[in-house]
Every structure is written in structure tokens, then in C-alpha cells.
Amino acid sequence: xxxxxxxxxxxxxxxxxxxxxxxxxxxxxxxxxxxxxxxxxxxxxxxxxxxxxxxxxxxxxxxxxxxxxxxxxxxxxxxxxxxxxxxxxxxxxxxxxxxxxxxxxxxxxxxxxxxxxxxxxxxxxxxxxxxxxxxxxxxxxxxxxxxxxxxxxxxxxxxxxxxxxxxxxxxxxxxxxxxxxxxxxxxxxxxxxxxxxxxxxxxxxxxxxxxxxxxxxxxxxxxxxxxxxxxxxxxxxxxxxxxxxxxxxxxxxxxxxxxxxxxxxxxxxxxxxxxxxxxxxxxxxxxxxxxxxxxxxxxxxxxxxxxxxxxxxxxxxxxxxxxxxxxxxxxxxxxxxxxxxxx
Amino acid sequence: xxxxxxxxxxxxxxxxxxxxxxxxxxxxxxxxxxxxxxxxxxxxxxxxxxxxxxxxxxxxxxxxxxxxxxxxxxxxxxxxxxxxxxxxxxxxxxxxxxxxxxxxxxxxxxxxxxxxxxxxxxxxxxxxxxxxxxxxxxxxxxxxxxxxxxxxxxxxxxxxxxxxxxxxxxxxxxxxxxxxxxxxxxxxxxxxxxxxxxxxxxxxxxxxxxxxxxxxxxxxxxxxxxxxxxxxxxxxxxxxxxxxxxxxxxxxxxxxxxxxxxxxxxxxxxxxxxxxxxxxxxxxxxxxxxxxxxxxxxxxxxxxxxxxxxxxxxxxxxxxxxxxxxxxxxxxxxxxxxxxxxxxxxxxxxxxxxxxxxxxxxxxxxxxxxxxxxxxxxxxxxxxxxxxxxxxxxxxxxxxxxxxxxxxxxxxxxxxxxxxxxxxxxxxxxxxxxxxxxxxxxxxxxxxxxxxxxxxxxxxxxxxxxxxxxxxxxxxxxxxxxxxxxxxxxxxxxxxxxxxxxxxxxxxxxxxxxxxxxxxxxxxxxxxxxxxxxxxxxxxxxxxxxxxxxxxxxxxxxxxxxxxxxxxxxxxxxxxxxxxxxxxxxxxxxxxxxxxxxxxxxxxxxxxxxxxxxxxxxxxxxxxx
Numbered sequence: 001x002x003x004x005x006x007x008x009x010x011x012x013x014x015x016x017x018x019x020x021x022x023x024x025x026x027x028x029x030x031x032x033x034x035x036x037x038x039x040x041x042x043x044x045x046x047x048x049x050x051x052x053x054x055x056x057x058x059x060x061x062x063x064x065x066x067x068x069x070x071x072x073x074x075x076x077x078x079x080x081x082x083x084x085x086x087x088x089x090x091x092x093x094x095x096x097x098x099x100x101x102x103x104x105x106x107x108x109x110x111x112x113x114x115x116x117x118x119x120x121x122x123x124x125x126x127x128x129x130x131x132x133x134x135x136x137x138x139x140x141x142x143x144x145x146x147x148x149x150x151x152x153x154x155x156x157x158x159x160x161x162x163x164x165x166x167x168x169x170x171x172x173x174x175x176x177x178x179x180x181x182x183x184x185x186x187x188x189x190x191x192x193x194x195x196x197x198x199x200x201x202x203x204x205x206x207x208x209x210x211x212x213x214x215x216x217x218x219x220x221x222x223x224x225x226x227x228x229x230x231x232x233x234x235x236x237x238x239x240x241x242x243x244x245x246x247x248x249x250x251x252x253x254x255x256x257x258x259x260x261x262x263x264x265x266x267x268x269x270x271x272x273x274x275x276x277x278x279x280x281x282x283x284x285x286x287x288x289x290x291x292x293x294x295x296x297x298x299x300x301x302x303x304x305x306x307x308x309x310x311x312x313x314x315x316x317x318x319x320x321x322x323x324x325x326x327x328x329x330x331x332x333x334x335x336x337x338x339x340x341x342x343x
Numbered sequence: 344x345x346x347x348x349x350x351x352x353x354x355x356x357x358x359x360x361x362x363x364x365x366x367x368x369x370x371x372x373x374x375x376x377x378x379x380x381x382x383x384x385x386x387x388x389x390x391x392x393x394x395x396x397x398x399x400x401x402x403x404x405x406x407x408x409x410x411x412x413x414x415x416x417x418x419x420x421x422x423x424x425x426x427x428x429x430x431x432x433x434x435x436x437x438x439x440x441x442x443x444x445x446x447x448x449x450x451x452x453x454x455x456x457x458x459x460x461x462x463x464x465x466x467x468x469x470x471x472x473x474x475x476x477x478x479x480x481x482x483x484x485x486x487x488x489x490x491x492x493x494x495x496x497x498x499x500x501x502x503x504x505x506x507x508x509x510x511x512x513x514x515x516x517x518x519x520x521x522x523x524x525x526x527x528x529x530x531x532x533x534x535x536x537x538x539x540x541x542x543x544x545x546x547x548x549x550x551x552x553x554x555x556x557x558x559x560x561x562x563x564x565x566x567x568x569x570x571x572x573x574x575x576x577x578x579x580x581x582x583x584x585x586x587x588x589x590x591x592x593x594x595x596x597x598x599x600x601x602x603x604x605x606x607x608x609x610x611x612x613x614x615x616x617x618x619x620x621x622x623x624x625x626x627x628x629x630x631x632x633x634x635x636x637x638x639x640x641x642x643x644x645x646x647x648x649x650x651x652x653x654x655x656x657x658x659x660x661x662x663x664x665x666x667x668x669x670x671x672x673x674x675x676x677x678x679x680x681x682x683x684x685x686x687x688x689x690x691x692x693x694x695x696x697x698x699x700x701x702x703x704x705x706x707x708x709x710x711x712x713x714x715x716x717x718x719x720x721x722x723x724x725x726x727x728x729x730x731x732x733x734x735x736x737x738x739x740x741x742x743x744x745x746x747x748x749x750x751x752x753x754x755x756x757x758x759x760x761x762x763x764x765x766x767x768x769x770x771x772x773x774x775x776x777x778x779x780x781x782x783x784x785x786x787x788x789x790x791x792x793x794x795x796x797x798x799x800x801x802x803x804x805x806x807x808x809x810x811x812x813x814x815x816x817x818x819x820x821x822x823x824x825x826x827x828x829x830x831x832x833x834x835x836x837x838x839x840x841x842x843x844x845x846x847x848x849x850x851x852x853x854x855x856x857x858x859x860x861x862x863x864x865x866x867x868x869x870x871x872x873x874x875x876x877x878x879x880x881x882x883x884x885x886x887x888x889x890x891x892x893x894x895x896x897x898x899x900x901x902x903x904x905x906x907x908x909x910x911x912x913x914x915x916x917x918x919x920x921x922x923x924x925x926x927x928x929x930x931x932x933x934x935x936x937x938x939x940x941x942x943x944x945x946x947x948x949x950x951x952x953x954x955x956x957x958x959x960x961x962x963x964x965x966x967x968x
Contacts, residue, residue, distance in 0.1 A: 033845030039493065041401075043807045043840055043847075044858045045410060047872065047879050049493040050508075051848070057492060057596075082600060087399065087621045089600075096622035152654060160658045167655045169623065172393050172645050172664070179618045179627055291650045293622050306841045 001334070008327050012320065019319050020072070023312050028064030030306070035060045038084045038306050071312070080316075081309030085301045090313035093298055098317070099188025100169065101287075101294030105279045107191075107210055108218040112279075113272060116222035117265075120229025124264075125256060127234060135226065142223035151216045151289035158212045165212035167291040174205040213290040217283065221275055228271045233264040265336055273329035277322055387663070387944070389965040390642040394958065395656045396669040399624035399648040403616070404604035405568050406486035407494040411860070412648060414568040414955035416619075416626050419644070420469075421571030421610030424460050424479070424548075425564045432864040432953065433767050433909070435560055439463050439474065439572055439611065444560070455555035455907050461547045467633040468574045469608075469615045476543040481575035483541045483550075485584050488534060488591040489602070495569040498562050498862060503540040505553035509533065509595070534588035557907055558865035566953045567863055574609045613639045613961040624649035628960070640947075640964035653677075660684060660940060666965065667941035667958060672750050672812070678940045685943050688753060690950045691764040692937040693861035695757060697873070697929040698804075698816070698854045700727035700736070703885025705850040711803040711836075712853060717791060719799040719830055722853065726802070728887045732795065733927040735786035739823035740816075741778040746933060749815045754933035759920030760873035761866045762934040764952045768866040770917040774924055776931070784827050799830020802853045805846070808837045813856045816932055847883065855883045858935070864953040866916045867904050874923060875900050884928065895926055 032055045039054050040046045055061050059070070074081060080090035088096070123135045142150075158165035169190060170178060177183055177199070178190070186196050190206035236242065237260055245255045283296035295314065302310035333340045400413035405421070408414055425443060428434040435443045440460040444450030450459040466474040483499065490496040490509040497507045506512040510522040516536075517529035525533075542549045552559065563570045579585055583603040584594040599605060608616035613636070614628040626646040630639040647665075650656045653674050659665035661681060670678055670686070678686045706715040706724040713721025727733055742756045755763050756775045763771075788796045804820065806813040814837060821833040838846075846852055857880065862868050872879040876893035884892070896919070903915040924931065939948065939957060947962045 030841075031845055033848055034841050037841035037844040040840075040844070041398075041410065043810075043843065043856075044860070046844075047409075047859075053492045082598070087401065087599075093622070100622070155655065155658065159662065163662055166662070166664055167650070167659065168647070172391060173388075175620075175623075175625065175645065176627065176643065179620065288652055289655065291652060291655050293624070293649055298622075304839075 001331075005327065005331070008323070008330075012323050015323055016316055016319055019315055020068075020312065023315055024064060024068045024071070027308050027312075028067075032060040035306065035308065038308070041305070071309075080313040083302060083307055083310035083313070085305040085307040085310060086298060090310050093310060094295070094313060094317050096188065097293060097295045097298045100292065101280055101283055101296060103189035103191060104210060104213055104217065104283060104286075104292065104294060105276065107214045108221070108279055109276060111214070112218045112222040112225055112275065115218075116225025117229050117268065119222070120226045120268075121233055121256065121261060121264075123226065123230045124233035124237060127237075132230075136230075139223040139226045142219050143227070145220070147216060147220055147285045148289060150219060151213075151286055154212050154216050155289060158215075164208065166209060167212075167289075169206065169209050169292060170202070171205050171209075174202050177202060209290075209292075213283075213286050213292050216289070217279060217286050221279060225268070225271070225275065229264065229268050232267045233260060236260045236264045239263075262336060266333060269329055269332050269336060273325050273332075276325055277318075280318070280321065387965075387967060389640075392641045392644045392667075392945070392958075392960060392963060392965065393665045394644070394646045394667050394669075395650040395659050395665040396646070396648045396957070397651045397656075399621070400619075400626070402599050402602065402605050403608050403619070404489075404491075404599075404602040405482075405571050405573070406489040406496055406604075407491045407599060407602060408568050409493065409495045411955050414566075415957065416616065416628075416646065417568040417571060417608065418566065418954065418956045419612060419614040419628055419960050420608040420616050421568075421573075421612040422466075423563060423565040423567060423570050423572065425560060427564055427566070427864070427951065427953065429949065429951075431767075432765065435564060437463075438565060439466060439479070455557075456552045458550040458552070458559060459544070459547050460550075463635070464546070466611050466635045467631075468577070468611050469631055470574070470577060471633070472574055472576060474572065474611055475575075476546060476548050478575045479548045479572055480541050480543050481578070481586060482571065482573040484537050484586075485573065485578065485594075486569060487537050487540075488584065489594055489597065491596050491599075491602070495862065498567075498569060502552050502554070502556035502559050502562065503550065504536060509537070512536065530592055531588045534591045538588060555905055555907055557904065557912065558863060558867050561863040561865045564863070566951070566955055568955065571610060571612075573604075574611075577609045578603060611635065614644065623647070636961070639961045641960055644960050657681075660942065663942060666945050667939065669957065670938055670940045672753050672938070675751060675753070675938055675940075683943055684940060685945075686938065686940045687948070687950070688936070688938045690937040690939070691755075691762070691952060692935060693762055693764045693864060693952050694858060694935040694937075695760070695762040695869075696813075696816075696856070696858040696932045696935060697760075697880070698820070698856050698932060699880055699883045699929045700733050700888075700927070701850060701853055701855065701884055702728040702888035702891065703850070704853055705885075709851045711805065711846075711851060713801040713803075717794055717798055717800065720801050722800045722802045724885075725887060726800070727853070727884075728891070729790050730927065731786040731790035733930070735783045735790065735827075736820070736824070737776045737924075737927050737930050738779045738783035738786065739827065740776075740820050740930060740932070741823055742776065742933070743778065745816060745819050749812060749819075750933065750935070753936040753938065755936070757924075757931035757934050759923040760929070760931065761869045761916060761920055762861075764934070765861075765864065765866055765869070768913060768916050769920050770913065773917065773921055776924060778823065780823065780827055783823070787827060787831075796828065799828060799832070801832040801834070803834040803836050804854055804856075805836050805838050805843060805852050806856055807840050807843055816856065820930075850883070850885055852883075854930070855880075856932075857883075861953060866912075866919075867900070870896070870900050870903065870916065870919050870923075874919065874928065880929065888928065891926075892928065895922065 036051050036054050040049055083090045083093045086093040119135050123132045126132045183197055186193050191203055194203035194206055242260055245259045283294055284300045287294045287296040299314050398412050400416050401410050402408050402413055403416055405417055408417055422439050424440040425435045426438045428436050437443050441463050442461055444458050462476045462479055487496055487499055500506050504512050513525045513529055513533040514522055516532055517525040519525060540551050581603050584591060606619050613631055613634050615631050617627040617629050619626050628644040630642045632638055656668040660668045704712055704724040706712050715721050717723050746754045758773050758775055761769055804817040806817050817835040821835055824831050824833050859872055874892055874896040876889045876897050881889050881892045899919055903912055906912050944965050944967050946964050946966055
């Protein structure tokens with residue numbers, strides 16, 4: 001198993017290399033005048049800007065290969081470049097934004113998996129019952145809701161009407177506390193940092209801010225999870241060995257928990273891994289609506305402003321996460337299903 | 344099977360009923376006013392001001408900052424030598440200088456080349472250091488020598504050294520065409536020239552101009568981030584230029600992030616810059632306790648520029664989480680009538696928008712000009728060099744409909760290239776275009792000896808995504824033109840800015856939609872970019888356009904900038920206004936207005952058309968009374 005993990009990790013640089021080549025190949029179709037637009041935020045801001053000098057200064061007219069090699073060289077020196085759209089180095093930008101998205105994802109992933117799986121099992125067990133129908137309708141409705149509509153609705157009700165869940169990551173007073181030198185940032189996740197600093201008030205404030213985006217984000221995905229679990233569970237429940245288990249007189253809960261669920265979870269695990277990635281990548285809209293500055297917002301701003309170093313940096317970062325999560329999923333298979341051997 | 348159908352119907356009914364129930368149960372809740380009020384009072388903090396906007400600062404370094412969001416922060420943290428007298432754009436009051444220089448008080452020399460500023464004593468920087476004339480001298484010299492590409496320093500280099508960039512000056516001295524070829528001796532001479540242009544004399548600082556320059560005081564006044572006063576000792580301690588002529592190139596044209604003041608500020612202004620959380624686009628400012636005009640009423644200010652979604656900003660304002668927010672023109676109806684919120688509209692800012700006629704279109708493989716010939720399926724490259732075409736276009740735009748329905752009344756019909764906010768500088772009773780299809784037809788019939796009318800034409804107007812205001816302007820123009828003659832065809836196409844830029848530079852766009860926001864409050868800042876043959880906007884009109892501008896406008900513009908008598912300047916700019924419409928180098932679309940939305944407990948807001956900040960925090964206070 002260990003050798004399997006090492007082998008998989010050895011593939012990582014290869015994957016990353018492939019990604020960088022791919023992105024640079026795509027970007028190389030852009031001319032220097034398109035690239036220089038990054039430095040001029042809007043059509044009306046192009047005043048007294050000597051764009052020729054900009055192009056020369058940042059070597060935007062170099063041949064693509066030369067650009068790529070220079071970027072690669074910088075990368076080996078630990079320098080991912082400067083992100084024009086976020087006013088900091090790409091590494092800093094990822095470092096600051098990732099904890100925010102991770103915090104959001106972690107808070108979202110638990111309700112998704114737990115509620116999604118439990119409801120999926122209930123739905124499958126009560127196949128074609130009213131319970132099954134109502135959960136399925138509920139799931140379809142949630143799954144079909146566009147996230148910006150759901151997000152705005154949650155914001156309107158949760159903040160506009162009730163005043164419970166404000167946008168942003170912290171309230172003004174908490175923001176003023178957090179920037180003080182006495183507040184130490186350990187992880188960049190405000191809920192965790194607040195607890196580590198022993199500040200329950202800031203913890204509640206951070207929690208209050210994260211609930212609405214988490215509801216929005218998880219609603220879409222637990223509906224999806226429910227449907228996957230249900231169909232996988234239905235498959236398993238029709239298997240011969242489940243009938244055998246029932247025939248030999250086992251209690252229904254034992255049949256479901258011991259015999260069926262474990263097998264039904266294998267496809268669910270695959271989906272869960274992808275879902276984790278989907279959650280991280282799909283936060284763009286949720287982050288925009290709730291003004292929650294995470295990786296999603298970073299990526300979308302960088303992409304619209306053609307901030308190439310940032311786009312490449314974030315793509316690499318996602319690639320690393322993708323490989324790691326997929327590896328974790330494979331390892332989980334072997335834990336859930338002893339027949340799976342990692343070799 | 345039947346039971347299943349019934350089951351579905353029952354479930355559907357239940358879901359719909361539940362939906363209606365939830366919907367109705369929300370209705371009887373008290374209106375937003377009553378919900379919002381208790382939260383306001385409970386959370387009311389008179390010491391804290393929160394602003395929610397969209398779009399963060401690029402840098403806090405005054406030598407580089409050239410966007411509104413950056414100037415907005417610099418404005419709160421620094422002071423200038425002068426400020427505008429409240430309510431005026433022509434009179435000044437002293438700030439860090441103790442007197443406003445005039446020819447009468449002898450502080451401006453008779454030839455208009457020397458300006459003397461006695462420096463105020465006892466003013467404290469944020470770190471407690473006392474302001475000296477040396478700080479003032481250092482600030483200007485450092486910024487002019489730093490002169491990063493794309494920065495605002497041309498505004499000081501032009502009057503003081505007569506050049507656009509410091510590199511140009513060095514190249515001129517050395518007689519070379521590339522800055523990298525300038526030798527050591529001439530580099531030192533360059534720095535010495537800058538150091539001679541700004542000098543300390545006793546308790547005063549003296550500026551020596553290269554030519555008389557009437558707007559010079561406007562370029563130094565408060566609101567000009569490039570003219571703020573820095574702390575020399577602190578700067579040197581933090582690794583910036585050491586004040587020596589031999590070393591300046593080390594700090595010249597640095598990368599944004601390598602500049603000392605990129606993310607921090609050290610001035611004498613009313614607010615200290617505490618932090619810039621760049622991932623949250625949030626600036627935290629704290630009142631400067633030893634401020635020379637007295638400490639500000641608002642103790643802490645949070646400028647949160649990360650709230651890109653208008654609905655989120657609106658909710659923050661309604662709930663009192665934000666005291667003031669940025670409202671784009673199309674959203675003001677959504678704020679109108681919100682209880683507890685003051686919406687102030689129709690503030691004339693120094694900003695106007697036009698569509699430039701490209702008089703010499705680059706027609707090679709150009710998708711925007713159809714066939715590239717006057718055959719009814721395109722336009723020839725010199726289409727807009729015919730004044731009749733330009734005038735016909737100007738008459739075919741429905742100004743009133745655009746102003747009333749698109750920008751909801753927040754604009755006015757232009758008198759020329761100088762916006763209404765600068766009406767102190769021109770006679771406001773001049774000519775204006777109106778929507779007149781009969782006149783447009785008359786001019787179209789004259790154009791190209793009647794060929795345009797006979798054969799028709801086809802062209803494409805390009806607007807930049809996501810600026811839908813400009814899209815609608817294109818569509819209104821299209822509607823006007825197409826309704827004159829069925830052979831006239833106008834297409835409207837949206838384009839991302841980074842796709843548009845190369846096409847614009849190559850001169851492919853038949854018309855360029857663009858706006859200009861004043862750098863400083865003087866008509867020269869409008870007539871130069873709009874009308875001068877070397878101005879930014881005429882650069883989009885091709886060789887024919889630039890030659891036309893040189894012929895028609897350059898002499899008058901130069902006369903305006905070299906004239907020191909204010910009355911004579913008014914006559915010159917009135918003439919330029921008239922000519923700018925008569926000769927129609929551009930279709931002047933509208934003079935833009937601005938607006939503010941803040942909670943009614945925010946007191947002390949006054950509108951200053953040239954102030955880069957939405958709010959001068961120093962003048963604000965919060966009170967429930």
C-alpha cells in the first residue's frame with residue numbers, strides 16, 4: 001500500500017508539468033496587446049500609459065517557449081509570480097484565500113455527506129413510498145435550483161429579513177479585533193483561529209457569517225449525494241446476498257447497516273471525492289453572492305482580467321489537491337471494501 | 344398505477360401549499376423599516392464608519408497611484424500644500440502651506456515661473472515626527488524621480504521640467520533615444536535638475552517652473568494624490584530613496600510591490616493607515632490623534648472594497664452593517680425610498696463620456712467595417728473624415744432618451760468637451776446638439792457628395808463588456824441612424840476589454856466609446872486629451888484625425904495653457920467648447936453625474952466634484968439626532 005501511495009505521488013510532478021504546458025499552450029495564442037490589458041483595468045484607465053514600455057518591461061512579446069522557460073525557472077526558485085488582479089504574489093494570494101475556501105468547504109462537506117447519505121438510505125429503504133417520493137422531489141428541486149438564485153434567496157431571508165447571517169467573513173468589530181497584533185492567525189480559518197485564541201465571541205461571529213454560504217453550497221450537493229446514495233443502495237438491496245441475509249432471518253437494520261450500506265458506499269466515496277473538488281471549485285458564485293473572499297473569487301477575478309500567473313498558479317494548486325484527493329479516495333476504497341487491494 | 348398518480352398529485356399540492364404558506368407567513372412581518380431600526384440603534388457606533396464598495400486600490404504609493412480607489416485611501420492619510428475653498432474650483436485655501444501663492448502677495452513671480460510656499464510649523468506626522476520644508480521638497484523630488492510607468496507623475500514633470508517622463512528628460516540631456524543608453528553623468532544631471540526645480544529656502548519651499556502653467560496650483564491641491572507630503576526620514580529608514588543625485592535610478596520605475604509605500608502610508612493626514620487586508624480588499628483607518636486641524640470625529644473607518652455584488656451592499660446598508668455604499672447609476676431606484684437612508688443624486692462630477700470618430704480606420708482584415716468600401720456593405724477607412732457624417736451622427740443620437748431612461752436623469756447634454764462641473768471656466772450659454780433626424784438626414788445627403796445617401800453603409804459599433812450603459816448608447820445611436828435610411832446598417836457588438844484593447848490600438852474600431860474623469864480641476868485636463876493632436880483621445884482617430892486636430896485645435900489649446908489672465912482663459916475655453924461641437928471630432932454623449940447613499944445618521948457630507956474619495960472622512964460624524 002505504501003509503495004502504491006509513493007508511486008501515485010511520484011506521478012504528481014508529471015501531472016503538474018502537463019498542466020503547465022497545457023495552460024501555457026492555450027495562453028500562447030494571446031498576443032502581447034491582449035496580455036497587457038491586465039495592467040489597464042478598464043478602457044477608460046488607459047491614459048498616459050505607455051503600453052509599449054509595459055510590454056517591454058514585462059517581456060510580454062517574448063516567444064511562448066521563452067516565457068514558459070522563464071516562468072519554470074522562477075517556479076524552481078519558489079516564485080509563482082505576481083498577481084496583478086489581487087495585488088500580491090500568487091503564492092500569497094493562494095495562501096490567503098485557500099483557508100477561507102477550505103473553511104467553507106469543510107463546513108459544507110459534513111452536512112452534505114451525513115444528510116445526503118442518511119436521506120439516500122432512507123429513500124432507498126422506503127423505495128416508492130411517499131417518503132421516497134417526497135425526498136426525491138425535494139432533491140430534484142434543490143438540485144435544479146441555480147446557486148445564485150438560492151444564494152440570493154438565503155441572503156435576502158437570512159440577512160435582509162432576519163438579520164442573522166451577514167455577508168463577508170467577519171463583522172466590522174471582529175475585523176478590528178482580528179487585525180490586532182494580539183490575535184494570532186494560525187490557520188487563516190477564522191473559526192479555528194478564534195477558538196485557538198480563546199475568543200468565543202469572534203468564533204460565533206465567524207460562524208454566523210459562514211452559515212449562509214454553507215447552506216447554499218451544501219443544499220445543492222446534498223441533493224446530489226442523496227440521489228447517488230439512493231440509486232447505489234437500491235442496486236445493492238436487490239442483490240442476492242441481501243435476500244439471503246433477510247431469508248436467514250436477520251433483523252432489517254442489521255441487513256441494511258451491515259450488509260447493504262457498506263457496499264453501497266463505494267460509488268458514493270468516488271462521488272464524495274469529486275464532490276469535495278467540486279465544492280472547492282464551485283464556490284465562485286456562492287463566494288460572490290456572500291462576498292466571501294476565497295479561491296473561487298480569486299480565480300474568477302484573475303480569469304476575467306487575464307491575470308495569467310494567477311490562473312496558472314491556481315490551476316497548479318487545484319491539480320495538487322485533485323491528485324491528493326483522488327489518492328485519498330483510492331485509499332478509502334480499500335478501507336471500505338477489503339476486496340480492493342492497492343498494489 | 345392509479346395510486347401512484349394520486350400520490351404525485353397529493354405531494355405536489357402539499358409542496359405548493361407549503362410554499363404559499365411560507366410566502367404568506369413572511370408577509371405579515373413588519374416592513375423593513377421596523378425590522379432594521381432596532382438593529383441600527385443596538386449596533387450604533389458613532390466612532391466607526393463602514394463603507395462598502397467594489398474594486399480595490401492598486402497601490403498606496405503616490406508616485407504610482409492613478410486610479411480612484413487608490414487615491415481614495417491616499418486622500419484620507421495625507422495632506423497637500425493647498426486645498427480648494429469649499430464650493431469652489433478656482434479658489435484655494437492653505438493647508439500645509441500657510442499662504443496661497445498669488446502674484447499679488449509676491450509668492451508667484453511676475454513671469455509665472457516661481458512659486459513659493461511658506462510651510463506650516465508644528466504639523467505632526469502619524470509617527471509623531473514634525474513636518475519640515477525638507478519633507479515637502481523630498482516628496483516632490485522622490486515621486487518625480489520614481490516616475491513608474493503608467494503613474495501620474497507626468498502632471499508635475501510637465502510644468503516643472505517640460506517633459507512627460509523623467510526618462511524622456513534624461514534621454515534629451517544625453518541626446519540618446521533609449522533610457523538604458525543614458526550615461527552616469529547625465530543621470531546625475533537629471534536628478535540635479537529635479538532637485539533644482541524644488542528647493543528649500545528658509546521656511547519655504549520654492550518651485551521653479553519650466554514654463555508658465557496656470558493650472559499649477561490645481562495640480563498641487565488636495566485631491567491630487569501625486570502631490571501629497573511624505574515623511575523624508577521615515578521613507579529613508581524604510582529603504583526608499585536617500586535623497587542623493589547619484590542613487591536615484593535604484594528607485595526609479597520599480598515594480599508596484601517593490602515600492603516602499605505600496606501597502607502602507609505615512610503622512611500628516613487626518614487618518615493613519617492601519618492595515619490593508621488585500622484578500623478582503625479592506626482598508627482600516629484610524630483617526631490621527633495629533634492632527635493639526637484637530638482630531639476627526641469618526642475614530643475608525645473601514646473601507647471595504649470587496650463587495651462586488653450590489654444586492655449584498657444594499658442589504659448591508661439597510662441593516663446598518665455599512666454606513667455608506669457605492670451605488671452604480673442603474674441601481675439608484677433600488678435605494679430610493681429606503682427608510683433611514685439618504686440617497687443624494689445629481690452631483691455633477693468632472694466626468695464625461697464620448698464616442699470618438701476614427702477618421703482613418705485600419706481596414707485590413709477588419710470585421711467592423713464590412714467591405715471597407717462605400718458600396719452599401721461597409722464603410723471606407725476615411726468615412727469619418729467627412730464632417731457631414733460626423734455631424735449627422737451627432738444629430739442621430741437621442742440624448743434625452745438616453746439621459747432619462749438609461750442613466751435615469753443622472754447626466755446632462757454636453758456643451759462640448761469640458762463637462763458641466765467646470766462651468767466656471769466657460770460660458771455656459773453655448774450650443775448643444777439635440778436629437779434631430781431631419782438635420783441628420785440633411786448632413787447624410789451632403790456626405791461624400793451624396794454617395795452615402797444613395798448607396799448606404801454598414802459598420803459595427805463595439806462596446807466593452809460588462810458596460811451595458813455603453814451598449815445601450817450604441818443601440819440608441821443604431822436606432823437613430825437606421826430610421827433615417829433603410830440602406831444604413833449599424834451593428835452592435837460587445838467585447839471583453841482584453842480582446843478590445845489590441846483592436847483599439849490597431850485603429851480597427853470605427854468608433855471608440857470612452858470616458859474621461861478629471862485628474863485636476865482645470866479645463867486643460869479635458870481639452871488636451873480630447874482635442875490636442877497628441878492627446879489620448881485623438882490618438883484613436885488615425886493620422887487624418889491627428890492632422891485635423893493639429894490644424895484646428897493645437898494652437899488654441901496652447902494659448903489656453905500659456906494664458907495667465909483668468910478672463911482671457913474663459914474666452915479661449917468657450918471658443919474651444921464651441922469648436923469641439925461644430926467640428927465634431929467626437930460624439931459627446933453626456934456629462935455624468937454622481938450619487939451617494941448613506942445612513943441618515945451620517946452627518947457632514949458635502950460634495951466636492953474633484954475629491955477622489957466618495958467621502959471626506961474628516962468632515963463626517965455620526966449622530967442619531
